[in-house]
Amino acid sequence: MAPPAQTNRSPSPSQPSGKSEVTDLKSQLRQLAGSRLPGVDDSKRELFKKVISYMTIGIDVSSVFGEMVMCSATSDIVLKKMCYLYVGNYAKVNPDLALLTINFLQRDCKDEDPMIRGLALRSLGSLNVANLVEYLVGPLNAGLKDNNSYVRIVAVIGVLKLYHISVTTCIDADFPAVLKHLLLNDQDTQVVANCLLALQEIWNGEASTSGDAMKEREALLSKPFIYYLLNRIKEFSEWAQCLVLDLVVKYVPADSNEIFDIMNLLEDRLQHANGAVVLATAKVFLHLTLSMTDVHQQVYERIKAPLLTLVSSGSPEQSYAVLSHLHLLVMRAPYVFSADYKHFYCQYNEPSYVKKLKLEMLTAVANESSTYEIVTELCEYAANVDIPIARESIRAVGKIALQQYDVNAIVDRLLQFLEMEKDYVTAEALVLVKDLLRKYPQWSHDCIAVVGNISSQNVQEPKAKAALIWMLGEYSQDMSDAPYILESLTENWDEEHSAEVRLHLLTAVMKCFFKRPPETQKALGAALAAGLADFHQDVHDRALFYYRLLQHNVTVAERVVNPPKQAVSVFADTQSSESQRPHF
Amino acid sequence: MAGAASALFLLDIKGRVLVWRDYRGDVSAVQAERFFTKLIEKEGDPQSQDPVVYDNGVSYMYIQHSNVYLMTASRQNCNAASLLSFLHRVVDVFKHYFEELEEESLRDNFVVVYELLDEMMDFGWKPHRGLPMAVTNAVSWRSEGINYKKNEVFLDVVESVNILVNSNGQVIRSDVVGALKMRTYLSGMPECKLGLNDRVLLEAQGRATKGKAIDLEDIKFHQCVRLAKFENDRTISFIPPDGAFDLMTYRLSTQVKPLIWVEAQVEMHSRSRVEMMVKARSQFKERSTATNVEIELPVAIDASNPNIRTSMGSASYAPENDALLWKIKSFPGGKEYMLRAEFSLPSITAEEATPERKAPIRVKFEIPYFTVSGIQVRYLKIIEKSGYHALPWVRYITMAGEYELRLI
Numbered sequence: 002m003a004p005p006a007q008t009n010r011s012p013s014p015s016q017p018s019g020k021s022e023v024t025d026l027k028s029q030l031r032q033l034a035g036s037r038l039p040g041v042d043d044s045k046r047e048l049f050k051k052v053i054s055y056m057t058i059g060i061d062v063s064s065v066f067g068e069m070v071m072c073s074a075t076s077d078i079v080l081k082k083m084c085y086l087y088v089g090n091y092a093k094v095n096p097d098l099a100l101l102t103i104n105f106l107q108r109d110c111k112d113e114d115p116m117i118r119g120l121a122l123r124s125l126g127s128l129n130v131a132n133l134v135e136y137l138v139g140p141l142n143a144g145l146k147d148n149n150s151y152v153r154i155v156a157v158i159g160v161l162k163l164y165h166i167s168v169t170t171c172i173d174a175d176f177p178a179v180l181k182h183l184l185l186n187d188q189d190t191q192v193v194a195n196c197l198l199a200l201q202e203i204w205n206g207e208a209s210t211s212g213d214a215m216k217e218r219e220a221l222l223s224k225p226f227i228y229y230l231l232n233r234i235k236e237f238s239e240w241a242q243c244l245v246l247d248l249v250v251k252y253v254p255a256d257s258n259e260i261f262d263i264m265n266l267l268e269d270r271l272q273h274a275n276g277a278v279v280l281a282t283a284k285v286f287l288h289l290t291l292s293m294t295d296v297h298q299q300v301y302e303r304i305k306a307p308l309l310t311l312v313s314s315g316s317p318e319q320s321y322a323v324l325s326h327l328h329l330l331v332m333r334a335p336y337v338f339s340a341d342y343k344h345f346y347c348q349y350n351e352p353s354y355v356k357k358l359k360l361e362m363l364t365a366v367a368n369e370s371s372t373y374e375i376v377t378e379l380c381e382y383a384a385n386v387d388i389p390i391a392r393e394s395i396r397a398v399g400k401i402a403l404q405q406y407d408v409n410a411i412v413d414r415l416l417q418f419l420e421m422e423k424d425y426v427t428a429e430a431l432v433l434v435k436d437l438l439r440k441y442p443q444w445s446h447d448c449i450a451v452v453g454n455i456s457s458q459n460v461q462e463p464k465a466k467a468a469l470i471w472m473l474g475e476y477s478q479d480m481s482d483a484p485y486i487l488e489s490l491t492e493n494w495d496e497e498h499s500a501e502v503r504l505h506l507l508t509a510v511m512k513c514f515f516k517r518p519p520e521t522q523k524a525l526g527a528a529l530a531a532g533l534a535d536f537h538q539d540v541h542d543r544a545l546f547y548y549r550l551l552q553h554n555v556t557v558a559e560r561v562v563n564p565p566k567q568a569v570s571v572f573a574d575t576q577s578s579e580s581q582r583p584h585f
Numbered sequence: 586m587a588g589a590a591s592a593l594f595l596l597d598i599k600g601r602v603l604v605w606r607d608y609r610g611d612v613s614a615v616q617a618e619r620f621f622t623k624l625i626e627k628e629g630d631p632q633s634q635d636p637v638v639y640d641n642g643v644s645y646m647y648i649q650h651s652n653v654y655l656m657t658a659s660r661q662n663c664n665a666a667s668l669l670s671f672l673h674r675v676v677d678v679f680k681h682y683f684e685e686l687e688e689e690s691l692r693d694n695f696v697v698v699y700e701l702l703d704e705m706m707d708f709g710w711k712p713h714r715g716l717p718m719a720v721t722n723a724v725s726w727r728s729e730g731i732n733y734k735k736n737e738v739f740l741d742v743v744e745s746v747n748i749l750v751n752s753n754g755q756v757i758r759s760d761v762v763g764a765l766k767m768r769t770y771l772s773g774m775p776e777c778k779l780g781l782n783d784r785v786l787l788e789a790q791g792r793a794t795k796g797k798a799i800d801l802e803d804i805k806f807h808q809c810v811r812l813a814k815f816e817n818d819r820t821i822s823f824i825p826p827d828g829a830f831d832l833m834t835y836r837l838s839t840q841v842k843p844l845i846w847v848e849a850q851v852e853m854h855s856r857s858r859v860e861m862m863v864k865a866r867s868q869f870k871e872r873s874t875a876t877n878v879e880i881e882l883p884v885a886i887d888a889s890n891p892n893i894r895t896s897m898g899s900a901s902y903a904p905e906n907d908a909l910l911w912k913i914k915s916f917p918g919g920k921e922y923m924l925r926a927e928f929s930l931p932s933i934t935a936e937e938a939t940p941e942r943k944a945p946i947r948v949k950f951e952i953p954y955f956t957v958s959g960i961q962v963r964y965l966k967i968i969e970k971s972g973y974h975a976l977p978w979v980r981y982i983t984m985a986g987e988y989e990l991r992l993i
Contacts, residue, residue, distance in 0.1 A: 318648050321635065
């Protein structure tokens with residue numbers, strides 16, 4: 002622990018900044034150190050509090066070290082704690098003080114009050130002074146054998162801390178073996194949990210260089226040990242339960258009987274009030290039943306209710322965590338949640354990170370029977386909510402349209418978007434109509450009727466503009482003004498910043514020309530000229546290519562630029578590789 | 586390895602570190618502070634940032650409480666849900682000790698803050714079940730030797746109603762989240778048994794359900810409840826902790842009519858005057874009464890000069906929330922009240938006016954002695970070896986949870 006990074010905050014009037022205050026403290030502490038008067042502990046507390054405050058805001062109070070230690074010859078736990086906090090801070094940076102600190106703490110490790118023993122041991126373990134680690138071994142050994150569980154709990158974590166400071170000291174003192182003994186024999190589940198945590202880290206660290214460590218690690222995944230933990234899981238704290246569950250995920254059961262055994266033992270964890278425990282249990286169930294299709298389905302059904310409750314009952318951050326998990330599940334088995342789509346409707350006040358995930362869920366679970374309602378709801382978001390979410394909602398409608406066969410109502414909605422005359426809505430809708438037409442060209446008639454009414458001046462965003470231009474080219478035979486719109490767009494060539502738009506414009510003008518040559522001739526000439534003069538490499542090259550094609554043979558050019566096309570059946574980017582990977 | 590954090594930070598509203606605990610030495614305060622100030626300076630809206638962010642080898646998880654951020658950082662693939670839930674637990678503990686958790690309370694109480702953080706997390710791992718330390722006996726949530734002159738138990742059945750009504754006036758979502766909140770002042774180690782009118786139980790017992798039985802969808806219990814027994818025969822038996830705790834939570838979907846229905850019509854009278862007519866109706870039996878009803882009606886951002894009349898209760902314009910707040914202290918069942926409000930809008934509307942964020946109508950209320958689900962506590966038996974008689978007191982109350990009606 003260290004004082005915060007900003008040490009040059011200017012102190013407020015009530016906060017002193019200087020040496021004189023520290024000197025004052027020093028003499029005040031000295032006075033109290035030897036005193037036996039009643040109420041002295043209260044005065045000491047006040048002074049200690051000052052010392053800690055100064056320390057925290059960055060004032061150097063290392064000079065009162067001696068006095069602090071003197072004053073903490075007391076049975077007052079609060080004073081002890083403050084003192085440990087203080088010495089823990091300075092021992093790291095001041096080697097002279099480090100040894101004094103260790104002596105002081107070692108004495109307290111033998112105090113008759115177990116709380117003091119535990120606290121002292123914890124502070125000792127947190128010192129992190131590499132060349133003094135040998136002084137930790139004795140107290141840790143004693144702590145591991147202490148008859149008070151609190152001290153043992155602290156000692157186990159102390160061993161882990163030691164491992165991270167000095168691997169050799171920890172291993173040479175044979176601590177892993179002691180921890181293993183406690184793991185299997187200690188009556189206190191918190192001690193057991195801490196041993197599990199510590200041993201996993203230590204053996205993971207040693208496994209690459211030590212065959213023994215590897216064996217020990219594997220032994221953790223033995224049936225007797227796993228069952229031992231499972232049978233006692235209710236007695237562990239909720240955090241420890243998560244730890245145990247994570248271990249169980251790694252266990253390989255011998256047969257399906259074991260699988261059912263384990264699930265029976267853990268069934269009631271799904272009703273634990275702590276969401277993390279529910280999620281960890283769900284993970285175990287899903288992992289265990291991966292190869293048993295029927296049961297796997299039943300597992301989904303079983304975990305649904307608790308997971309859905311979690312979506313709306315915790316803090317927004319917890320909703321976020323649960324929804325992130327659900328998102329993965331839904332990718333694998335969308336039909337499981339398809340009846341529960343209402344749980345993913347957005348509340349007005351929810352933070353956008355939750356709303357975004359919910360929109361993805363709605364897109365993923367929509368099926369034939371729910372599409373209409375879901376799309377209705379999404380349209381409300383497009384109209385009423387903040388802009389980024391409105392955009393995502395429109396995209397979601399589009400995605401659903403592309404997934405479903407029966408697209409009737411969706412087309413109506415998309416076209417309604419276009420009629421809303423809100424720029425960002427129009428922009429998103431255009432992009433989606435374009436994709437829709439690529440997959441369902443049979444809807445072109447309805448779409449084009451509305452798209453044709455959009456003034457291209459209202460469309461500024463590059464992707465939307467490109468979409469509009471593509472449609473003008475592709476359906477130029479149905480859109481009466483197509484050549485003229487394209488012509489005016491070409492006139493503004495120099496103001497068009499997006500190369501993507503200019504590329505589309507070239508191609509669209511060509512396509513329009515093939516279908517309506519006399520009307521498009523002027524635009525074609527202007528577009529090619531502008532394209533050839535364009536400084537962007539791709540635009541220039543494409544214009545040149547078209548020019549040469551036309552010079553060579555117009556029929557060939559048409560075959561190249563505008564061949565008959567098949568409708569797209571599945572868009573490559575909707576098949577995410579994410580959903581194929583195992584996640585449990 | 587699950588759950589190990591490298592460090593825990595408490596930061597102020599600008600992202601500067603106030604207090605921190607370094608557990609593993611592999612994430613520094615400087616690094617975290619730099620990351621975090623960058624994060625909150627991004628694009629104005631802090632709510633658009635995910636609460637879990639990965640940056641340069643470190644996963645950061647954070648929550649906000651008033652003007653303080655709590656953040657953990659980890660280099661391991663830790664259990665995000667667990668750490669986020671832990672951060673909320675830290676907030677609860679701090680609120681318990683300081684009454685309110687904000688920058689001031691942290692600055693005034695550094696020592697206790699360190700102490701609490703130390704108790705709750707050691708080396709990035711959460712060792713303790715809670716404060717104070719658990720006693721080593723089989724019932725770790727309750728210590729021996731508790732004694733009260735008067736043995737009493739209070740059970741509040743609190744149901745929260747969530748509804749979502751779309752702009753066509755259709756109820757698109759309606760569910761109830763319930764909690765059985767107990768406060769026990771009982772001596773010794775009492776065995777308690779709770780009986781509800783749970784359909785599965787009643788049917789299993791072969792009793793006629795008479796339409797009074799309820800179907801609970803998702804039930805969660807406090808750890809003191811013997812879950813195996815519940816799975817077996819649906820009895821809820823437990824030795825309760827001392828003091829206040831949530832015995833059970835449940836959820837159920839319901840087709841019941843919204844308890845309080847609000848309709849608002851907004852008309853533009855001219856380019857500069859808008860009128861809102863609101864009807865509020867209570868759709869529950871006359872013998873019940875809703876109390877502390879607050880109806881929040883959205884009002885355009887640039888409205889002014891409010892002129893409000895109502896047939897019941899009082900209403901005030903809260904421009905800081907762009908809302909009109911209509912408060913009705915007592916709203917009996919089967920009644921309808923009206924409100925009429927007029928506002929001025931600036932007559933020159935900017936060409937690029939930001940699109941209206943049409944917020945929904947939100948309602949708050951409480952209805953004592955009432956539940957939507959029909960849940961009933963049929964009995965609460967308390968048996969302790971010394972044979973004392975304990976008095977159970979049961980109350981029912983329904984409140985509005987997430988209650989949104991979009992403007993039609």
